[in-house]
Structures are given as C-alpha cells and as structure tokens.
Amino acid sequence: MKYGKTVLLALAGAVSMLPLQNASAETLHVFMHSYDMNLWQAVFDKYEASHKGIDIKVTVGGNTSEQQAQYLNTQMSAKDSTLDIINLDVVRPAQFAAAKWIMPLNDDLDGGTKYLDRYLSAYSKANVIDGEVAALPSRADAMMLFYRKDLLKKYDIDPPKTWSELSADAKKIQKQEGGDLQGLSFQGAAIEGAVCTFLLPYWSTGHTLVDKDGKLTFDMDAAVDSLKLWKGFVDDGVAPKNVAEIATDDTRQDFQRGAAIFAVEWPYAWNHFQNDADTAVKDKVGIVALPAVEGGKSATCLGGWQWGVSAYSNHKKDAVELTKYLASREVSKYIAIHGSLLPTFEDLYTDADVTKAVPWFADLLPVVQSAHARPVTPRYNEVSNAIRTTVNAVLAGQTSPEQGASQMQARLQRILR
Amino acid sequence: MSQAVADRQETEERQTVGGRFARLMDMGDGALAFWLLLPTAVLLLAIIVYPVCRLIYTSFLSLSLTSGLPASFAGLQNYRDMFADPVFWSSFWNTVIITVVTVPGALVVGMALALIANIPFRQRWAFRLALLVPWALPLAFCGLIFAWFFQSDYGIVNDVLRRLGLPTVIWFNSYAWATVAICLTTIWKTSSFMALIILAGLQTIPRSLYEAAEIDGAGRVRQFFEITLPLLRPAIAVALIFRTITALQTFDIPYTMTRGGPGTSTVTLAMYIRQNTVDFLDLGYGSALAVAMFALSMIVTVFYLRMIRRGA
Numbered sequence: 001m002k003y004g005k006t007v008l009l010a011l012a013g014a015v016s017m018l019p020l021q022n023a024s025a026e027t028l029h030v031f032m033h034s035y036d037m038n039l040w041q042a043v044f045d046k047y048e049a050s051h052k053g054i055d056i057k058v059t060v061g062g063n064t065s066e067q068q069a070q071y072l073n074t075q076m077s078a079k080d081s082t083l084d085i086i087n088l089d090v091v092r093p094a095q096f097a098a099a100k101w102i103m104p105l106n107d108d109l110d111g112g113t114k115y116l117d118r119y120l121s122a123y124s125k126a127n128v129i130d131g132e133v134a135a136l137p138s139r140a141d142a143m144m145l146f147y148r149k150d151l152l153k154k155y156d157i158d159p160p161k162t163w164s165e166l167s168a169d170a171k172k173i174q175k176q177e178g179g180d181l182q183g184l185s186f187q188g189a190a191i192e193g194a195v196c197t198f199l200l201p202y203w204s205t206g207h208t209l210v211d212k213d214g215k216l217t218f219d220m221d222a223a224v225d226s227l228k229l230w231k232g233f234v235d236d237g238v239a240p241k242n243v244a245e246i247a248t249d250d251t252r253q254d255f256q257r258g259a260a261i262f263a264v265e266w267p268y269a270w271n272h273f274q275n276d277a278d279t280a281v282k283d284k285v286g287i288v289a290l291p292a293v294e295g296g297k298s299a300t301c302l303g304g305w306q307w308g309v310s311a312y313s314n315h316k317k318d319a320v321e322l323t324k325y326l327a328s329r330e331v332s333k334y335i336a337i338h339g340s341l342l343p344t345f346e347d348l349y350t351d352a353d354v355t356k357a358v359p360w361f362a363d364l365l366p367v368v369q370s371a372h373a374r375p376v377t378p379r380y381n382e383v384s385n386a387i388r389t390t391v392n393a394v395l396a397g398q399t400s401p402e403q404g405a406s407q408m409q410a411r412l413q414r415i416l417r
Numbered sequence: 418m419s420q421a422v423a424d425r426q427e428t429e430e431r432q433t434v435g436g437r438f439a440r441l442m443d444m445g446d447g448a449l450a451f452w453l454l455l456p457t458a459v460l461l462l463a464i465i466v467y468p469v470c471r472l473i474y475t476s477f478l479s480l481s482l483t484s485g486l487p488a489s490f491a492g493l494q495n496y497r498d499m500f501a502d503p504v505f506w507s508s509f510w511n512t513v514i515i516t517v518v519t520v521p522g523a524l525v526v527g528m529a530l531a532l533i534a535n536i537p538f539r540q541r542w543a544f545r546l547a548l549l550v551p552w553a554l555p556l557a558f559c560g561l562i563f564a565w566f567f568q569s570d571y572g573i574v575n576d577v578l579r580r581l582g583l584p585t586v587i588w589f590n591s592y593a594w595a596t597v598a599i600c601l602t603t604i605w606k607t608s609s610f611m612a613l614i615i616l617a618g619l620q621t622i623p624r625s626l627y628e629a630a631e632i633d634g635a636g637r638v639r640q641f642f643e644i645t646l647p648l649l650r651p652a653i654a655v656a657l658i659f660r661t662i663t664a665l666q667t668f669d670i671p672y673t674m675t676r677g678g679p680g681t682s683t684v685t686l687a688m689y690i691r692q693n694t695v696d697f698l699d700l701g702y703g704s705a706l707a708v709a710m711f712a713l714s715m716i717v718t719v720f721y722l723r724m725i726r727r728g729a
Contacts, residue, residue: 073698077482098485099698190678242569244590244679378483382697393680396590404680407503414498 025055028315028322032087033068034060039339043331047322054318064247065089065192069381076101081312084319085326088135089192090126090304090373091380097134098378102308104132108320118329119344122302126373134308136327139335140342141303142364142371143196146255146263146273149286151177159288161298163201163229166262166291170238173261182260183238185251186230190392193248195374195384196301197264198391201226203299203372204292209412210375216416218409225293227394227401234395244396256281264290266303267364271340287360289367302371304344336361342368379415386411469711475704482698495705504681505706508689512713515600515671515685516664522604523660524653527611532645534612535619545616552609560673563602564589567674592682595675599683602670607663611656618652619645658721665714686710 032040037058044056059082061071069092075083076099088096096102109115113133116124123137145166147159151173160166170183187193199209205226207219233239240246246254248266255263256273258280263269273285292298307323309316325331333348335341337357342364348354349365375383386408394404479491499505534545551559566573567588575585588594622645630640668687671677677684677692684692690710694703 070696073695077698095483099483100485190676190680242587242590245569245587378485379481379697381483382699385692385696389678389681392678393682396679398592398679398682410503414502 025053026315026318027055027057028084028319029057029059029082030085030087030322031059031061031068031072031083034063036339036341039335039341042338043326043334047325051321054322056322059083065091066384072096072101076310076312079312081310081314083310084313084315085323086308086310087138088306088308090123090141090302090306091192091376091384093127093134093306093308094129094376095378095380096308097129097132100311102134103311103313103316104134105136105309105320105323106133109133109324120346120368122368122371122373123304123306123344126302126304126376127306129376135306136308136323137344138305138307138327139332140344140368141266141268141305142300142342142368143200143264143266143290143303144287144300144364144367145290146265146269147286147288148258148261148281148284150284151261152286159286160262160291162294163291164294167233167236167238170261171236174238180259182240182254184233184262184264185246185254185260186233186239186243186264187246187248187251188230188234188239188243188392188395189245189247189250190388191247192384192388194388194391196303197230198223198226198387199301199372199374200264200290200299201229201293201296204296206296208372210377210416214375214377214416216412218412220405220409223405223408224401227391227404229293230391231394231397231401244392267340267342270358270360287363298370300367300371302368302373304342375416377416382415383412386415472704472707472711475700476708478701478704480699480701480704482700488701491701495702498702499705499709504684504689505709507682508684508686509709509713511596511671511683512665512667512686512710514596515603515667516661518600519603519607520657520660520664522600523608523611524657526604526608527656528615530608530612531615531619534616548609548612548616550609551606552613554606556606556669557673559602559606560670563598563605563670564674567598589675590679592679595679595683599671599674602674603664603667606670607660611660614656614659615649615652618649622648654721654725658718661717661721662714665710665717686713 030044040058044058048054048056061075062068068087069089072086076096086096086102088102093102097104106112111117113124113128113131116127116133116136119137120140123140127133127135127137145159152159152169155169155173155176157169157172160169166184174181174183187197202209202219202222202225205219205222207222208217211217230239234241234243251260251263251265252269252272254260255265255269256276256279267287270285270287273279273281274283289298290300307326309319309323313319327344329345329348332343332345333351333354336343336348336354340358342361343349343354346365349361349368355362374380377383390399390404390408390411393399394401399407476495477491477493478488479486479494480488530548534541534548567575569575569585569587569590572588574588578585586594588598626644626648627640630644635643666687667685668691671683671685672688675683677688686706687710690703690706693699693706697703
C-alpha cells in the first residue's frame with residue numbers, strides 16, 4: 001500500500017514536470033562582436049519576450065574581424081555544436097559556405113534566393129554562394145571620408161573630390177594651424193582595414209581585382225599607383241610617420257581628439273564623435289563620399305555584417321527563425337535609429353524616423369549602392385593577408401610600391417590560381 | 418619420485434604466478450630488455466613516430482579545410498609552392514638569423530651572469546633570484562612587455578634615447594630595427610637559462626685548481642681560458658643544444674612583438690606554419706612547411722651530436 005502510494009506520487013510528479021519541460025527555455029547561442037552590446041541586447045530581449053521558450057545567450061570572440069575569424073576557424077573546424085547563429089563579416093560567407101560550416105537557407109525562406117530581393121543588391125549578392133543563400137544581411141557598411149567642418153570652413157575649402165585635392169587642402173591647413181595636426185588618418189596596420197586602404201584608389205581607376213568567376217584581374221599600374229598614393233601621404237607629412245601601426249579604431253581616436261583634418265573611416269565612428277564624453281569634435285564633423293584618383297571615379301569599400309546558421313547547430317529550426325528576425329526590416333530600422341548602423345533596406349535610408357535620428361543617412365544611399373565588394377573566395381583569409389601585409393610593408397618603407405605590387409601579384413596568383 | 422611426477426610438479430609450478438615470474442627471470446637479458454623497453458617504445462611510436470609520419474604524409478596532400486573538398490594526393494605540389502614562396506624563404510632566413518644571433522648572444526651574456534653569480538659575495542642570493550626571473554617569465558608575456566618598451570611614442574627605450582639626446586627609432590616600422598628588438602628581447606629572456614646551466618657547471622670545478630694556478634702565477638684571464646672554459650665544455654654543449662632547438666622554433670616573442678610586421682618581414686618559420694594551418698586551414702601546405710622545419714631541426718641536432726662525439 002505504502003509502496004503504491006510512493007509510485008503514484010512519483011508518477012504525479014513526473015506528469016507535473018512535463019509541461020514545465022516544454023516551457024523550459026531552449027537556449028540559442030549567438031556569436032558576435034563585443035561592442036554595441038546594449039543595442040543588441042535590447043533586440044534579443046524583444047525577441048525573447050515575444051517567443052516564450054527561447055533564451056538567447058551571446059558568445060563573444062574578439063573585437064576585430066580577423067580575431068573573430070580566428071576564433072571561428074578553430075571552433076568550426078572542430079564541428080563544435082555550441083554556436084547556433086554566427087555574425088559574419090561580408091567577406092566571410094563564401095569561405096564558411098564552401099567549408100560547409102553554415103547551413104544553406106534556401107528551403108527555409110519563402111522564394112529561396114528571391115527572399116533576398118528585399119535587401120540592397122550588394123548584400124543579396126554577397127550572401128548567395130553557388131546559388132544557395134548562405135546568410136542573411138544584418139547591417140550595411142561603407143567607408144567614408146570624415147572631415148573637420150570647422151577647419152575647412154575657416155580656410156574656405158570645399159570637401160575634396162580627388163585625393164590630390166585632399167593632399168593640397170591638408171597641407172594648406174596643416175601649415176596654417178601648425179603643431180602636429182595630422183592631415184589624413186587612414187589604416188596602415190596589417191589589419192583587414194588595410195585591404196580596403198589598398199583597394200580604394202585601385203578601384204577608383206576603374207580596375208577590378210577579380211572577375212565574375214573569381215579569376216585574378218590584377219592591374220599592375222593601378223596597384224603601384226595606389227601604393228604610391230598612400231606612401232606619398234606619409235612622405236609629404238600629410239599622414240603620420242607611424243601610419244603602419246594605425247588600425248581602424250586608432251584613426252577613430254585620433255580624429256576624436258581633434259588630431260586629424262581628414263579620416264578614412266566607417267560610419268560607426270560618427271556616434272562616438274557626437275556622443276562620447278571625451279569627444280573634441282562634437283558637431284564639427286562632416287561626412288562625404290571618398291575622393292577619387294585623378295580622372296577616376298569615387299570608390300568605397302563595401303562592409304557589413306551577416307547572420308548565418310551554424311551547420312552543427314542542434315536547434316536549426318529555431319535558429320533560422322531568429323536569424324530571419326535579426327535580418328528583418330524591423331531590426332534594421334531599430335539599429336539604424338539607436339546605433340547609427342546603416343540599414344540593409346533601401347527605403348530605410350529616407351525613412352522619416354531614421355533621418356530624424358541620423359540625418360546624413362539620406363545622402364549615404366548612393367554611396368552604399370556604388371560600393372565595391374572585396375573578392376569573394378573561400379580562400380579570402382589568404383587574399384586578405386597578401387594585400388594587407390604588402391600595404392603595411394610599403395607604408396613602413398620596407399618595400400617600394402613597385403616591389404610591393406609585384407609581390408602582391410605573385411602571392412595572389414598562387415592563391416587564386 | 419618418479420620422472421612423471423617430477424614433470425607434473427614442474428608444470429604445475431610453471432603455471433603458478435611465482436612460477437611465471439621465475440621463468441621471466443630465467444629469460445635472457447635481450448628478452449628482458451625487450452619487455453622493459455616495450456612500454457616506452459609504444460609511447461614513443463604513438464606520440465612521435467606516428468605524428469611525424471602522418472605529417473609527412475599530409476604534406477603530400479592537397480588538404481584545405483576552407484575549400485570544402487576532400488583531401489586529394491598532390492604529389493610534390495606543396496613543396497614546389499614552398500620553394501617558390503618568398504614568404505617561406507624570408508621566414509626561413511629570419512629563423513636562421515634569430516638562431517645565429519641569439520644563441521651565441523645568450524651564451525656570452527649567460528656566461529657573464531653565471532660568473533658574477535659564482536663570485537662569493539654576501540648578496541649573492543638576491544642576484545641569483547634576479548637571474549631566475551627572466552627564465553620563469555612566460556615567453557608571450559616577455560614579448561608583450563618588450564613590445565611596450567620598444568613602442569615608438571611612449572616606450573622606455575625611445576625615452577632613454579631622447580634623454581641621451583640620441584635620435585629615436587620607430588622600432589617596428591623597419592625590418593632591421595624590428596629584428597634588433599626581437600633579438601635583444603630573446604637574448605634577455607634566454608640568457609638566464611644559459612646562466613643557470615653554466616652556473617651548475619661552474620660549481621663542479623674544484624677550487625683547488627684555481628689555487629694551484631694562482632701559485633703557478635696564472636692571472637685571472639689565463640685561469641678563465643685554461644681552467645674554467647675547458648671544464649665548462651659539457652655544460653656549454655648541453656645549454657647550446659637546448660637553446661638552439663628552441664631558437665629554431667621561435668614563435669612567441671616575434672608574434673607578440675611585431676605579429677610578423679612590417680609586412681611579413683619578421684615572420685618566423687613557426688609563425689608561418691601556424692598562419693597556414695590555423696588561419697588559412699591549409700593543412701597540406703602547413704604540413705610541408707612543418708616538414709621543412711623538422712628537417713632544419715634534424716640537421717642542427719645531427720651537427721651537435723657529431724660535435725659532442727668528437728669532443729668526447
């Protein structure tokens with residue numbers, strides 16, 4: 001009798017546990033960068049509130065694109081199932097899809113690849129690899145020229161349209177202002193940003209680095225000119241001598257403390273210039289499209305981040321749902337207003353709510369639309385390394401622009417053969 | 418006792434544990450040696466011979482985890498690429514330069530430190546303690562600390578140069594200066610290891626030899642060259658072998674100080690292997706590079722072994 005009672009109690013207990021089991025949260029692990037965390041936490045909180053039973057945990061792994069790639073390289077090679085959703089730089093979907101680290105999303109999206117038509121065309125292009133949707137776009141990005149409105153006004157100078165105008169303007173202001181005011185700050189450290197540094201003037205000449213089929217279309221003259229242009233800024237004293245040590249956030253900090261007239265930067269910096277406690281340039285910052293080379297067209301480097309679903313995830317269905325939400329118009333608008341992150345939807349650039357918060361977005365759409373993508377290849381890490389170490393060596397005076405360009409060509413030929 | 422009974426007894430004895438042990442003791446020296454060495458041999462096979470063979474095998478494959486393609490036989494392609502790869506050659510020569518500069522450098526500095534530590538004075542313990550610090554410091558920390566020392570704007574090295582009225586240097590902006598910085602750091606870090614081994618060697622030299630030499634009228638310098646140095650030979654040889662092998666594997670200090678920059682000019686062989694295998698996931702090419710490093714280490718080891726044999 002006593003025995004039977006115990007069994008009954010245990011059964012009752014087990015039954016009462018069942019609904020609890022269902023309601024207990026399924027945890028989705030999201031891998032991303034560690035900056036702008038408050039912004040993203042708000043986005044995740046909103047999703048958790050409307051999706052009972054989903055618990056979102058964030059895993060961070062380094063603050064730069066290369067550091068994150070390094071972390072993911074080991075994690076994904078080990079077929080680790082702890083990550084469900086991965087935040088990817090625009091240059092990575094090709095590698096991750098080829099390695100089968102992220103699952104193709106075609107079957108989970110209405111219309112397959114057509115689902116991407118809602119996004120800016122650069123991002124629908126970047127996220128379709130071999131006819132499969134590899135990831136969904138999170139935010140857009142494009143390099144811009146930041147300038148000191150107050151200084152240009154003081155000397156009655158219009159924002160430069162070409163790099164040589166920029167050089168002349170910078171020298172003029174530097175001479176008048178004196179001190180060690182930098183003319184131009186750009187990225188010369190051997191980081192991902194240095195790839196864009198090299199490609200900006202290169203693209204501006206009208207040349208491409210690879211063709212549609214991923215074959216190398218390296219133009220020696222354009223490459224030499226690009227390296228000469230940047231080295232010239234250093235030799236003329238427009239850029240600082242130690243530019244080979246300067247990474248993206250160093251440029252941001254130098255400009256923020258008022259130490260530079262011009263800066264080649266990504267839009268994230270604008271929020272810091274306006275709102276950081278230590279900013280010396282609040283309301284003194286202008287943003288325009290990057291200058292062109294003489295006789296060329298202005299060109300900028302396409303950035304941006306995507307959401308991919310890990311092929312080793314144990315919660316693929318829920319992960320895909322969350323990914324769709326994170327790449328939705330609603331989220332894109334929210335992060336544009338609250339984080340000055342560029343939208344992936346065309347109409348949001350002129351959306352009244354968005355332009356109220358970030359007025360200069362209205363002028364940005366044509367810039368983003370004409371932005372050039374870095375080469376799409378599974379071996380992008382190697383391509384990037386060949387370019388950025390060469391830029392770094394030339395800026396350090398280690399290699400001449402001519403030698404650098406021919407070394408770069410040789411290394412790229414080996415990688416992209 | 419009949420023969421049959423005796424035989425049976427012997428069989429029974431053999432079957433007991435004690436009997437088996439007795440039989441083990443009976444077997445020849447060769448067989449005993451075989452069984453005693455077997456565990457070590459199996460362990461060495463598993464952790465050294467197998468990985469080395471596997472490495473050599475992989476170096477003939479086209480195996481890149483980023484390609485999504487299965488491994489395929491590539492013949493000598495990885496090696497052809499390697500010999501045509503300028504970064505391989507510069508990393509090879511950087512490794513050789515770092516070894517050739519820092520091993521003798523650390524030997525000289527380490528010898529000086531050991532001689533000072535061997536002089537009987539009262540605060541010797543403090544000196545010996547200070548000698549241990551660089552040795553105990555992890556290589557990567559050492560690299561990071563010295564990267565700050567050599568930093569162009571606020572590093573202590575440029576600060577001292579400035580105070581002395583000397584021109585300052587952007588250390589990591591040029592191959593030559595970056596290599597100087599790496600070598601100085603490596604010598605600082607490794608000379609204490611040299612000093613420790615040489616100090617142990619110094620303490621085995623009997624004082625009476627020096628006393629006798631003094632009576633014979635030999636000066637300090639002569640004593641050093643006639644007594645100290647010859648008797649230190651074995652200690653120096655051991656220190657050199659250990660130090661050279663680790664120098665060929667130099668990774669931490671240049672990785673943390675320059676990341677291989679400017680450009681790829683200060684990349685060492687070990688750094689290049691890591692970059693190809695971990696960053697690029699090109700295991701085939703990375704293995705070929707590792708085979709090259711293995712070959713280099715073998716050549717140096719054989720050279721030292723011969724030198725020791727000739728000395729003995």
